Amino acid sequence: MKNIKDVESEIISEFEAFDDWTDKYNYIIKDLGSSIPEIETEYKQPKYLIKGCQAQVWLHASYKDGKVFFTADSDAQITKGIISLLLRVLSERTPDEILNADLKFIDDIGLKEHLSPTRANGLTNMIKQIKLYAMAFKTKEKKA
Amino acid sequence: MKNIKDVESEIISEFEAFDDWTDKYNYIIKDLGSSIPEIETEYKQPKYLIKGCQAQVWLHASYKDGKVFFTADSDAQITKGIISLLLRVLSERTPDEILNADLKFIDDIGLKEHLSPTRANGLTNMIKQIKLYAMAFKTKEKKA
Amino acid sequence: MSIDIKKIREEFPVLDQAINNKPFVYLDNAATTQKPKAVIKRLVDYYEKENSNIHRGEHFLSRKATEAYENSRNYVQSFINADNSHEVIFTSGTTESINLVASSFCKKFLNQGDEVLISAMEHHSNIVPWQIACDENKAHLKIIPINQKGELKLDEFHKMLNDKIKIIAINHISNSLGTINPVKEIIEAAHKKNIPVLLDGAQAMSHIKVDVKELDCDFYCFSGHKVYGPMGVGVLYGKEKWLNKMPPYQSGGEMISEVTFKKTTFNNLPFKFEAGTPNVADVLALKESLIFMSSLNYNDIQKHENDLKEYLTNNLKQLDKIKFIGTSSKKTSVVSFIFEDIHPSDTGIILDNMGIAVRTGHHCTQPIMDFYKIPGTVRASMAIYNTKEDIDRLIEGLKFVRKMFS
Amino acid sequence: MSIDIKKIREEFPVLDQAINNKPFVYLDNAATTQKPKAVIKRLVDYYEKENSNIHRGEHFLSRKATEAYENSRNYVQSFINADNSHEVIFTSGTTESINLVASSFCKKFLNQGDEVLISAMEHHSNIVPWQIACDENKAHLKIIPINQKGELKLDEFHKMLNDKIKIIAINHISNSLGTINPVKEIIEAAHKKNIPVLLDGAQAMSHIKVDVKELDCDFYCFSGHKVYGPMGVGVLYGKEKWLNKMPPYQSGGEMISEVTFKKTTFNNLPFKFEAGTPNVADVLALKESLIFMSSLNYNDIQKHENDLKEYLTNNLKQLDKIKFIGTSSKKTSVVSFIFEDIHPSDTGIILDNMGIAVRTGHHCTQPIMDFYKIPGTVRASMAIYNTKEDIDRLIEGLKFVRKMFS
């Protein structure tokens, strides 16, 4: 499997192909949204909801063979597309890989605004949650 | 006895004689301060203190033959001088005269700043107190 | 139309810019309004020529600033037609005004088992302070329900009235629905039972004439920044008879008369409720914003804003799957809606990329969203400087949104 | 001297004016400081180009304003060397910062019979909120005494320390005496008993380097307007461990996470303590004032201000019947004094007529005046832009005062 940096570069070059914001968002809405590793219905409940998002975001994590697997969903399309990007980078990684990821690519592909420190654009909270999961699994493993 | 308007005009022409602020304040400090109808020592106590003045101001009122007589004092010279002016206009007047006085002359002689709505320059509170006394005596008389 | 919108727009420098190479369309006026030049100039003049702390000083600048500050208070007084200038308290905004009353009034008057009455269409700032006050005083918060149009159910309100209610707090105009509430009727009914009424006027001041004497409300709250004024300043109007009885809220500075470690006595109104160094600059600038309002005519404002609202509503009706939230016939120029099949957040992001600023979300009125079972709305809120072109751009934007999501 | 005061003065437009045909001498900096051009410009730029409500919007301006606002927070964080930016809460000023802690901390941690410890040289804003909190919680307010020089009696302080004390609140620097308090020693001793310490830093920020990590204080409060920034904004720094445990203070707006009529949950730090629409413009301008401070060097500031203080003190000593109030060897550039035979108010009025702004009165520290048995003082407080010529003018003015009253 490619490492995080590779996937990020891949995404950056994908996005370089777009001439304007319309194409970019079209891609996020139409392509990325549907490629999300969708969360199982049993997990689509308040317990897995990320707080502080204007759109609802559900996130589930599991741990297998030293790697964290994420599934997610959102009721808003653009949010869902961006999550899908994030999971492409961060799912199926070791806790350390996740914790060390700086996710600068979001900035490079011009989506930084969605990670601004606001409540409305609560993707920041989702990233926090992803890192918390990684941290939790790491600690658990150490203890075991 | 001259009416309020007359006394005010008199004061205004007195003050017109001054070339600059130094002369004016000299007059307030040296002449007016000493011409105040000084409050009797027995009344120079917290009960007669006006609240909200940076300088302490004591004011006493008595009522005789339909007229209100004021005596006062202050620990600050300029305040004392200005009070002396006010009493020259307002003491030995009927409650109605006092209540109707607009005291615009203070403005005309360039001392308005001392009556600004601040706590420090609490002369405003003194005027309020003078009017309260007038009101009280008026009401008392009506009842009697 | 008897007002020259083009000329008015020239007073608002912020409007004259491009976002993403597209002329900027600002339709988020219920969140905050833009500022005319005179407001900005007042801040500059103050800081360049007059800045000083006030009330305590014997010196020239301090006196001048104090006078200007108290002039602002007098201006507010006459603008809202209050009986006394000391019934006008400067705060940092509507939220602080409401918190002040919820804390101070309730400390004095709210006892165990009592009730506070608010409505189902309040802004969080007019819900949570009362929840906390009720919690602290073991009292109950009661809610006047609303109907599907987003109007108060007045018959329910009349039935709810009872002697346990110590205060009623409702918004004059709803920020997410635009509904203009029948506050006079509510106040009259409340007063028959000697219950005071607080009006949250955050959304009213820039749209309709507010006359506290005519309304006979006991408290009225508003924010400078929503009436073309600066941020950081607001007003609490309160009837003297209540304010005099209420304990101070914050303490320190000019609100104190005398301090010893044994005993502190408090200053008179309005100072009693203004702790610390006041926000002089913004208070002076607030006056300029009210002068700007006075230079217009409320009939003209309402006609213009109402035209925009109608124009937008009619155009929205042409679009597919639009659902309006808040359909009272008594409304200001706030239009809340959703595409039934597109998330408001998605709509907002696309509009933003087209240089169109609307607000999406729950607008700090979550209970309303729960009532309508929606995640939020798209809200376009118009001010005096908006034009039909702005609306055309919004409609064009929404058509593009539809295209993007189908 | 390595700083060019003439150049610095050019940054402050307000200084360049005449009062009563005399060049303006501003020596009332402990009340409020003047503002450099960059601070004023930031307000203008914000309102002309960026104005928007923050945190909630999906649109461009809202995002930009949010980012700028949070940048300001980060700047304050690094300026005072706080561990986390969410330990920086924006308030309307020192008074509100102290009220917030006195209300919220005491609700949670102060119980019947407990004590709060302050000092005999506090500003009313750091007395009365604690008096009220003690009253409400049936606790006792205890006072660290001062000596004739105007210094805390540290031996007494150490004796007073006991387990009933739940919080200690003292000023870093006294506004009427200028004394720089030995706060590190106090904090160390308090922490040995696990007592948190709040520092009222209103008078410190513009004069000395404040490093909350090095001080290890639990709370630090200051006002923008006393550190060359705008009015209407201040800061509460608080250690996360305390802020997290404290209940919210004001409520409404962004400080809320979720609202239903049954239950409300609050947002995380720092938002939990920032209710209502924040004062964005002034928060951005505050950053500019700190940038101005950073462009100077604290050693230079202290050298310059100390020179002025010494120069003034030495010149005052030449005058008849001058009594100094506050004679600690550890002082900032605040010089309080009286003519033994002339009322401070009289002195102030004459100086004012000569275009010299000093403050007279009790400076919101009545207990200090009671201690010295005086009605008030004349206070000259110097800032970075003051010059020896300013002092010369003041001395000349005082000589004239003497002439007028003899």
Ligand SMILES: Cc1ncc(COP(=O)(O)O)c(C=O)c1O
């Ligand atoms: C030591 C001290 N504490 C508190 C304050 C209150 O500050 P503010 O009025 O800006 O809230 C001041 C200034 O007035 C002060 O000098």
Ligand SMILES: Cc1ncc(COP(=O)(O)O)c(C=O)c1O
């Ligand atoms: C109806 C209503 N009430 C209260 C508020 C709170 O106002 P502010 O945030 O200015 O304190 C607002 C605006 O946000 C509002 O629309």
